[in-house]
Amino acid sequence: MQKQPLLGMTLSELQSVVKYLGMPSFSAKQIASWLYDKKVDSIDEMTNLSLKHREMLKEEYEVGAYSPVDAMRSSDGTVKYLYQVGEGHYVEAVYIPDDDRATLCVSSQVGCKMSCKFCMTGKQGFSANLTANQILNQIHSLPERDKLTNVVMMGMGEPLDNLDEVLKALEIMTATYGYAWSPKRVTLSTVGLRKGLKRFIEESDCHLAVSLHSPLPLQRRELMPAEKAFSITEIVDLLHDYDFSKQRRLSFEYIVFKGVNDTVPYAKELLKLLRGLDCRVNLIRFHAIPGVDLEGADMDTMIRFRDYLTSHGLFTTIRASRGEDIFAACGMLSTAKQGAENKN
Numbered sequence: 001m002q003k004q005p006l007l008g009m010t011l012s013e014l015q016s017v018v019k020y021l022g023m024p025s026f027s028a029k030q031i032a033s034w035l036y037d038k039k040v041d042s043i044d045e046m047t048n049l050s051l052k053h054r055e056m057l058k059e060e061y062e063v064g065a066y067s068p069v070d071a072m073r074s075s076d077g078t079v080k081y082l083y084q085v086g087e088g089h090y091v092e093a094v095y096i097p098d099d100d101r102a103t104l105c106v107s108s109q110v111g112c113k114m115s116c117k118f119c120m121t122g123k124q125g126f127s128a129n130l131t132a133n134q135i136l137n138q139i140h141s142l143p144e145r146d147k148l149t150n151v152v153m154m155g156m157g158e159p160l161d162n163l164d165e166v167l168k169a170l171e172i173m174t175a176t177y178g179y180a181w182s183p184k185r186v187t188l189s190t191v192g193l194r195k196g197l198k199r200f201i202e203e204s205d206c207h208l209a210v211s212l213h214s215p216l217p218l219q220r221r222e223l224m225p226a227e228k229a230f231s232i233t234e235i236v237d238l239l240h241d242y243d244f245s246k247q248r249r250l251s252f253e254y255i256v257f258k259g260v261n262d263t264v265p266y267a268k269e270l271l272k273l274l275r276g277l278d279c280r281v282n283l284i285r286f287h288a289i290p291g292v293d294l295e296g297a298d299m300d301t302m303i304r305f306r307d308y309l310t311s312h313g314l315f316t317t318i319r320a321s322r323g324e325d326i327f328a329a330c331g332m333l334s335t336a337k338q339g340a341e342n343k344n
């Protein structure tokens, strides 16, 4: 029988497990502490549970932690890890150390349904949703996990398309029984889905990043088919209903494509679209992917674009591009791995 993983269970799920096994109710908190505070890899290490209870737990459950199967190191210290998530499926988690912070970019799905034109993960198509266990294991089994200061849900997949499992993982990261991180350390990035956006804003306090890439609905639709189902103007209308002026940060991601969305008229449209929202814009360098007729704008153009927006009152940064020698684009390592397996 396949054992169920405990890693990735919320406190209320652990309470159901201990109730089902006839263990004292306080053992749920003890198990949570072993999983999320002491970060053990086996039930045998949970030594404040009686031997009898550990044996009972082991019959049907396991911690469910597993190490990455591959890693690629960049000359700038960025490491891209590959985790196996089921038969022939792999996802990436990218560790990005910086002067005063260390960020992990976490995946939420194997592949993605959204088919954005510029994205390697989109080209893979969709294979599976990750469970909360598979999302959290990217952190739990990371060799550098004790150095982490931030997590961004910006790896493979669209997190709002797998919201139940993503919300469980975010709860565990931020709850006192879990990692007890401030929600300010966690950012979820999304194209914006009608079904999930409102729920995420209301059920989580984590930062929100919306992938924008064009202020013009017709152009955005060309780049990102998800625009057809929930347009950027509807997304912005919804965001106006919430307060992002305090602890919680709202940002918009904007890949600057050469000759596509990199001139003053686009900057003006952006200012118009985002007027009145407490937000910032992050300009992103495009990582070229094979077979796509898009190119990244040069740095001078990006700086001019940033300065125009900032000087008109919209705070804008240029995201440092890290791990370019290993990165190319999110989804490349897992695509290569899946491709190699298919050939075997």
Ligand SMILES: C[S@@+](CC[C@H](N)C(=O)[O-])C[C@H]1O[C@@H](n2cnc3c(N)ncnc32)[C@H](O)[C@@H]1O
Pocket: 118, 119, 120, 121, 153, 154, 155, 156, 157, 158, 159, 189, 190, 191, 210, 211, 253, 255, 284, 285, 286, 287, 288, 289, 328, 329, 330
């Ligand atoms: C891979 S997505 C995952 C999160 C979510 N699905 C989204 O689109 O926001 C994270 C960010 O990477 C960006 N991205 C995707 N492909 C890229 C590429 N080839 N170069 C630069 N950024 C890319 C996306 O637009 C998004 O802002």
Ligand code: SF4
Pocket: 112, 113, 114, 115, 116, 119, 120, 121, 122, 123, 155, 156, 157, 158, 191
């Ligand atoms: S950019 Fe995000 S939503 Fe679009 S295909 Fe890639 S992972 Fe999916």
